[in-house]
Amino acid sequence: MTPGAIHFSAPGKLFLLGEYAVLEGAAALLTAVDRRARVRLAPAPDNQWRISAPNLGLHDQPLAGDGSLPPACDDTLADRLKVFDAVRAYVAARLDRPLPALTVHIDTADFAVDGHKLGLGSSAAVAAALTAALARAAELTLSQQTLAEWAIAAHRAAQNGTGSGGDVAVSIYGGLISYVRDTPPQALAWPAALTGRAVVTGQGASTPDLVARVYAYGQRDAAGFAADIARLGGLAREASSALADTSVFLDLAQRYFTALKTLDTHAAAGIVSARHEHLAALAAQHRGVFKSSGAGGGDVGLLFANHHSASAALYGAFAAAGAEVLDLGFNAPGLCQEPA
Numbered sequence: 001m002t003p004g005a006i007h008f009s010a011p012g013k014l015f016l017l018g019e020y021a022v023l024e025g026a027a028a029l030l031t032a033v034d035r036r037a038r039v040r041l042a043p044a045p046d047n048q049w050r051i052s053a054p055n056l057g058l059h060d061q062p063l064a065g066d067g068s069l070p071p072a073c074d075d076t077l078a079d080r081l082k083v084f085d086a087v088r089a090y091v092a093a094r095l096d097r098p099l100p101a102l103t104v105h106i107d108t109a110d111f112a113v114d115g116h117k118l119g120l121g122s123s124a125a126v127a128a129a130l131t132a133a134l135a136r137a138a139e140l141t142l143s144q145q146t147l148a149e150w151a152i153a154a155h156r157a158a159q160n161g162t163g164s165g166g167d168v169a170v171s172i173y174g175g176l177i178s179y180v181r182d183t184p185p186q187a188l189a190w191p192a193a194l195t196g197r198a199v200v201t202g203q204g205a206s207t208p209d210l211v212a213r214v215y216a217y218g219q220r221d222a223a224g225f226a227a228d229i230a231r232l233g234g235l236a237r238e239a240s241s242a243l244a245d246t247s248v249f250l251d252l253a254q255r256y257f258t259a260l261k262t263l264d265t266h267a268a269a270g271i272v273s274a275r276h277e278h279l280a281a282l283a284a285q286h287r288g289v290f291k292s293s294g295a296g297g298g299d300v301g302l303l304f305a306n307h308h309s310a311s312a313a314l315y316g317a318f319a320a321a322g323a324e325v326l327d328l329g330f331n332a333p334g335l336c337q338e339p340a
Helices: 075-080 082-092 122-137 144-158 166-173 207-220 222-236 246-267 274-285 312-320
Strands: 006-017 028-043 050-053 058-062 102-107 176-179 186-188 194-200 289-292 300-306
Touching: 006 122, 006 166, 006 246, 006 300, 028 122, 028 166, 075 082, 082 122, 082 144, 102 122, 122 144, 122 166, 144 166, 166 176, 194 246, 207 222, 207 246, 222 246, 246 289, 246 300, 274 289, 274 300, 274 312, 300 312
Parallel strands: 050 102
Antiparallel strands: 006 028, 028 102, 028 176, 050 058, 176 186, 194 300, 289 300
């Protein structure tokens, strides 16, 4: 291992279009956002693996001799360490010698507001930064594509085999991308006339639970599920070309949200809430478009507008409704090595 500390950071993400359809092979449109997960590794002075992740309540937690979960690890600790352990195991399995003992520090403070965790893909960003840091600790030189493949596979393992990988991909590549599951993403340019904002809806949701309910619908009604996903996939295919015209993109975002509502009505999953409906109507009054983001259900939503329509009145209306429009930069840089 190279002497000294190793420090990588990776951005969070927002799904702009393509939610659910991406799980079935359609393209998704994602942006990296300027909230970053930071991973710092340093040689362990006493040859004892330890991990600190203050946002998960972990402080100098001892690990096993190879960095795996400690003996007598309870379910709560195992859950907090599942992303770390999946990434460590994936990287270690591809080495010809053991990783050196490390002290690990993971910082995801950027991914919460007033103690409320935002749905910005903190675990995916951690997987990206940790994969890069461990590879560097092992003195490996990985291409960006290989790094993404490793991080996606490890993150998916931590999620019991679920997940498209788009969140990890955009954490590594950054910017605005079109992503098809398990393929290198296509970089896109952010339209100058389009304003995008993340909105704290004030509700939380479990992504695995939402996805499970959607797929339970697929078990009950395979034909209906296929039709709903095909509708979403067809709209998602328009995303890259729609970026060339802001009015066309705004119309597409509205149509995608309507198609998500149709899927949700059939699946009874809870993707679109009454809160979402209220905010969508409020946005329309000010020539904006609101839609859910990612699995839906809560956490953050998306507000789009032509930059001429992105007015103080629009944002003020959302604030009056108790929905905070975040000062959150889109099109952010991807994975990078920070000064140690």
